[in-house]
Amino acid sequence: MTAVPLQPPRRLVSFTLDGSETRVPEGSTILDACRSAGKDIPTLCQGDTLTPKNACRVCVVEVEGARTLAPACSRRAEPGMTVRTDTERARHSRKVVLELLASSTDLSTTPRAAEWIKEYDAEPGRFGADAARVNEQPRIDNDLYVRDYDKCILCYKCVDACGEQWQNTFAIAVAGRGFDARISTEHDAPLTDSACVFCGNCIEVCPTGALSFSTEFDMRAAGTWDEPAQTQTTTVCAYCGVGCNVTLHVQDNEIVKVTSPHDNPVTHGNLCIKGRFGYQHVQNRV
Amino acid sequence: MDLRYTDAAPTDTERAAVDSLLGPPPSGWEGAEERTDEDLRWARGGAAAARDRRDQLLPALHAVNDRVGWISEGALNYICRRLTVAPAEAYGVATFYAMFSVVPRPAKVLHVCTDLACAARGSGALCADLADRLGPAGTPAEGAVWQESPCLGLCERAPAALLLQTGAPPAGEESVAGAPPAADEPVAGVFRCSAVLAPATAPAVVTATRAPEAAPAEPPAGAAVPQAGDPGLVLLKRIGTVDPASLDDYRSTGGYTALRRAFALGPAGVIREVLDAGLVGRGGAAFPTGRKWQATAQQADGPHYLVCNADESEPGTFKDRVLMEGDPYALIESMTIAGYAIGAAHGYIYLRGEYPRAYERLSHALASARTRGLLGPDVLGQGYAFDIEIRRGAGAYICGEETAIFNSIEGQRGEPRSKPPFPVEKGLFGKPTAVNNVETLVNVLPILEHGAAAYAATGTETSTGTKLFCVSGQVARPGIYELPFGANLRDLLALAGPPERMRAVLLGGAAGGFVRPDELDIPLTFEGTRAAGTTLGSGVVLVLDDSVELPRILLRIAEFFRDESCGQCVPCRVGTVRQEEALHRIVDRTGAGAAADVALMREVGQTMRDASICGLGQTAWNAVESAIDRLGVYK
Numbered sequence: 001m002t003a004v005p006l007q008p009p010r011r012l013v014s015f016t017l018d019g020s021e022t023r024v025p026e027g028s029t030i031l032d033a034c035r036s037a038g039k040d041i042p043t044l045c046q047g048d049t050l051t052p053k054n055a056c057r058v059c060v061v062e063v064e065g066a067r068t069l070a071p072a073c074s075r076r077a078e079p080g081m082t083v084r085t086d087t088e089r090a091r092h093s094r095k096v097v098l099e100l101l102a103s104s105t106d107l108s109t110t111p112r113a114a115e116w117i118k119e120y121d122a123e124p125g126r127f128g129a130d131a132a133r134v135n136e137q138p139r140i141d142n143d144l145y146v147r148d149y150d151k152c153i154l155c156y157k158c159v160d161a162c163g164e165q166w167q168n169t170f171a172i173a174v175a176g177r178g179f180d181a182r183i184s185t186e187h188d189a190p191l192t193d194s195a196c197v198f199c200g201n202c203i204e205v206c207p208t209g210a211l212s213f214s215t216e217f218d219m220r221a222a223g224t225w226d227e228p229a230q231t232q233t234t235t236v237c238a239y240c241g242v243g244c245n246v247t248l249h250v251q252d253n254e255i256v257k258v259t260s261p262h263d264n265p266v267t268h269g270n271l272c273i274k275g276r277f278g279y280q281h282v283q284n285r286v
Numbered sequence: 287m288d289l290r291y292t293d294a295a296p297t298d299t300e301r302a303a304v305d306s307l308l309g310p311p312p313s314g315w316e317g318a319e320e321r322t323d324e325d326l327r328w329a330r331g332g333a334a335a336a337r338d339r340r341d342q343l344l345p346a347l348h349a350v351n352d353r354v355g356w357i358s359e360g361a362l363n364y365i366c367r368r369l370t371v372a373p374a375e376a377y378g379v380a381t382f383y384a385m386f387s388v389v390p391r392p393a394k395v396l397h398v399c400t401d402l403a404c405a406a407r408g409s410g411a412l413c414a415d416l417a418d419r420l421g422p423a424g425t426p427a428e429g430a431v432w433q434e435s436p437c438l439g440l441c442e443r444a445p446a447a448l449l450l451q452t453g454a455p456p457a458g459e460e461s462v463a464g465a466p467p468a469a470d471e472p473v474a475g476v477f478r479c480s481a482v483l484a485p486a487t488a489p490a491v492v493t494a495t496r497a498p499e500a501a502p503a504e505p506p507a508g509a510a511v512p513q514a515g516d517p518g519l520v521l522l523k524r525i526g527t528v529d530p531a532s533l534d535d536y537r538s539t540g541g542y543t544a545l546r547r548a549f550a551l552g553p554a555g556v557i558r559e560v561l562d563a564g565l566v567g568r569g570g571a572a573f574p575t576g577r578k579w580q581a582t583a584q585q586a587d588g589p590h591y592l593v594c595n596a597d598e599s600e601p602g603t604f605k606d607r608v609l610m611e612g613d614p615y616a617l618i619e620s621m622t623i624a625g626y627a628i629g630a631a632h633g634y635i636y637l638r639g640e641y642p643r644a645y646e647r648l649s650h651a652l653a654s655a656r657t658r659g660l661l662g663p664d665v666l667g668q669g670y671a672f673d674i675e676i677r678r679g680a681g682a683y684i685c686g687e688e689t690a691i692f693n694s695i696e697g698q699r700g701e702p703r704s705k706p707p708f709p710v711e712k713g714l715f716g717k718p719t720a721v722n723n724v725e726t727l728v729n730v731l732p733i734l735e736h737g738a739a740a741y742a743a744t745g746t747e748t749s750t751g752t753k754l755f756c757v758s759g760q761v762a763r764p765g766i767y768e769l770p771f772g773a774n775l776r777d778l779l780a781l782a783g784p785p786e787r788m789r790a791v792l793l794g795g796a797a798g799g800f801v802r803p804d805e806l807d808i809p810l811t812f813e814g815t816r817a818a819g820t821t822l823g824s825g826v827v828l829v830l831d832d833s834v835e836l837p838r839i840l841l842r843i844a845e846f847f848r849d850e851s852c853g854q855c856v857p858c859r860v861g862t863v864r865q866e867e868a869l870h871r872i873v874d875r876t877g878a879g880a881a882a883d884v885a886l887m888r889e890v891g892q893t894m895r896d897a898s899i900c901g902l903g904q905t906a907w908n909a910v911e912s913a914i915d916r917l918g919v920y921k
Binding site for chain 1: 864
């Protein structure tokens with residue numbers, strides 16, 4: 001169990017959400033309001049520990065009086081606003097955005113992608129067999145994690161986590177432009193030659209599995225990755241005195257990856273190289 | 287932040303190029319070759335100081351790219367050390383802009399425009415001819431490389447080409463640390479423009495590429511104004527009739543009377559005049575200028591900034607270039623007035639990188655205005671401090687989007703920001719900012735010279751004043767035309783000399799829409815074009831006759847948007863690619879053969895329009911849609 005710090009009291013704003021009067025704390029996004037009202041809106045680039053970048057545009061909703069649709073993840077609820085989350089226009093955009101994404105990248109390891117594609121009747125195949133794809137080979141240049149940009153939807157979360165929002169390492173950025181834009185180190189150098197400190201916080205926030213532990217990548221390739229069979233145990237990292245919580249993901253009595261609870265006030269989901277990757281000694285069996 | 291650099295070191299030339307912009311490095315922490323004892327004893331700078339200098343990133347990249355032709359790993363490292371910027375971020379910025387290269391390339395780069403107006407006037411044949419003479423595009427030969435380019439803004443003289451050459455700045459501008467240019471190094475202007483060729487022929491282009499210094503001079507800006515000298519002109523009245531380099535000429539033709547009137551009225555009075563005049567923005571969005579100024583002026587947070595959007599990159603648009611080249615002081619005076627009204631002490635002109643002559647003219651005009659006390663700490667002795675800085679773009683259409691400009695000036699990738707918050711609240715450097723395009727600003731002069739009522743007497747009730755139109759394509763007299771709002775398309779084309787067998791007119795540029803030859807009664811007003819289901823946009827009137835293959839033009843439009851999408855949001859990044867693919871599939875098909883792809887494009891187009899972050903994605907389907915619906919292009 002983790003402690004949840006109390007926030008200073010906030011005023012409530014009231015607005016109309018799908019026809020019903022809704023009151024949310026000032027500063028809440030439309031997505032926050034939807035979630036507290038029990039509505040499910042698909043979103044990929046939104047992260048609970050990061051400022052929304054609203055780049056994926058899967059969560060668009062209709063705001064009355066606006067020319068375009070609004071991203072629910074970053075548009076804040078304003079008093080008197082009228083929002084509709086399930087109009088034909090919004091559903092159409094979500095469907096086409098899912099098609100555009102699934103036709104250009106590999107969403108096979110994106111949680112819930114298949115479910116949403118079904119829900120919105122998206123047909124990624126209709127752009128034809130020749131539709132341009134990202135088409136990148138996985139980059140394996142170190143022992144700890146793999147970058148598979150064929151799965152990257154350019155949500156910017158890893159860049160934000162590596163940069164000023166958490167880690168302040170700035171090892172990666174978006175390079176290039178348009179369809180050719182990619183997450184990249186300087187001059188596309190291997191990670192080992194870059195500023196990367198291997199904290200793995202980028203993996204923590206990656207929504208598609210484009211960044212993954214080498215263990216997970218290898219086990220998936222071997223067909224042995226079995227998430228439902230894994231147990232998760234949250235404990236305290238023993239390396240230093242900060243007291244970060246680490247969650248050990250264990251499959252067949254082996255630690256396969258390490259995460260950290262996002263609601264933990266010490267880590268907010270972030271760890272350092274030791275907490276994230278330094279677990280081999282635990283199972284150093286003779 | 288703990289930055290890490292690779293071992294790559296800059297060459298002396300690269301170091302000199304950066305130092306000529308930033309001065310010599312003050313300490314070992316900032317890239318001096320040796321760390322002194324003092325450096326090791328004291329830490330200076332730090333993250334806060336670094337943030338203050340981040341906005342020098344784009345100028346520093348320009349400095350190296352201008353001097354060496356490309357940006358090496360060592361040069362990038364050095365820039366990052368000087369500015370405390372992470373190399374990965376600087377690499378992301380350098381690879382965002384089309385005019386920069388991070389791989390070696392020849393000293394001479396020839397940009398050949400293949401965009402709409404040039405395509406309509408033979409750029410295809412020109413490129414084919416160039417490929418025969420110079421080899422295929424993108425392949426270096428004889429110390430030069432040529433490449434296809436988006437619109438160069440020389441549409442009245444299409445087809446156009448621009449030759450850029452690396453070089454050291456002229457001797458006088460070589461600063462402290464810079465080594466003098468080697469004898470064999472070509473000495474060009476700091477902007478390294480060598481020749482503007484328009485209209486371009488393959489032999490002339492090849493000759494100019496081999497010997498740039500012998501290339502013929504450009505015709506004067508006034509040549510782009512067929513109505514030059516007409517007493518009815520308001521915004522164009524000086525172009526072609528006064529010397530753009532002479533401040534005295536400018537003053538003798540009424541220059542700086544508007545600024546004096548502004549000081550007499552006070553900031554609130556100026557805003558009232560602009561509101562009463564009914565001026566709306568001419569950049570395409572038609573937002574009331576007075577309201578924007580008022581909203582900026584009212585913000586408690588400070589400082590306030592003024593940004594002049596001179597990143598005119600819409601295919602077919604060249605009016606701002608002609609204004610800046612032919613009447614640069616008018617822009618400077620109107621910016622001074624705008625800055626005064628909104629309470630700004632600092633104004634930026636964000637100028638597109640492909641406008642070398644506008645850069646020279648404006649730089650000269652700024653320097654002489656400063657000397658004469660028309661800019662600086664005490665403008666006209668009125669106790670108002672205001673100065674203007676030019677920032678060069680580096681080849682990115684998206685940087686004409688008002689929030690992308692901020693990111694670009696701040697040294698970030700030129701990606702648009704989400705709104706809200708709007709620029710009047712949080713704009714450049716997170717401070718209240720008014721962004722106006724060149725033509726909008728220049729309109730402030732007649733408003734103040736003759737009063738709001740006189741200004742509003744021209745035009746219609748909701749579209750007041752005059753409007754500049756960029757007429758190009760198959761007309762007898764392409765150029766910039768100024769007409770009072772209310773004139774219709776037929777009146778405008780009558781002036782320019784329409785073709786005998788007109789096929790279509792593209793209004794508003796690549797982000798605008800096509801109209802048919804039987805729709806020439808459309809009034810050229812904001813409300814009139816809106817009622818007709820089209821837009822004035824940035825004032826593009828591209829006339830196509832029946833010799834033009836429309837499907838190819840549509841492909842070029844789709845290619846343009848795919849190339850220029852910043853890649854930030856999915857509907858635009860992938861949608862523009864899918865649109866281009868569909869147009870490729872149906873390029874020679876009609877009727878049932880095209881129907882499925884037309885339906886697919888409609889679905890993607892609707893999503894781009896509804897769900898993209900900024901105007902680029904939102905309008906990327908407009909022209910194609912109008913060609914399908916109004917011209918029946920695939921019927």
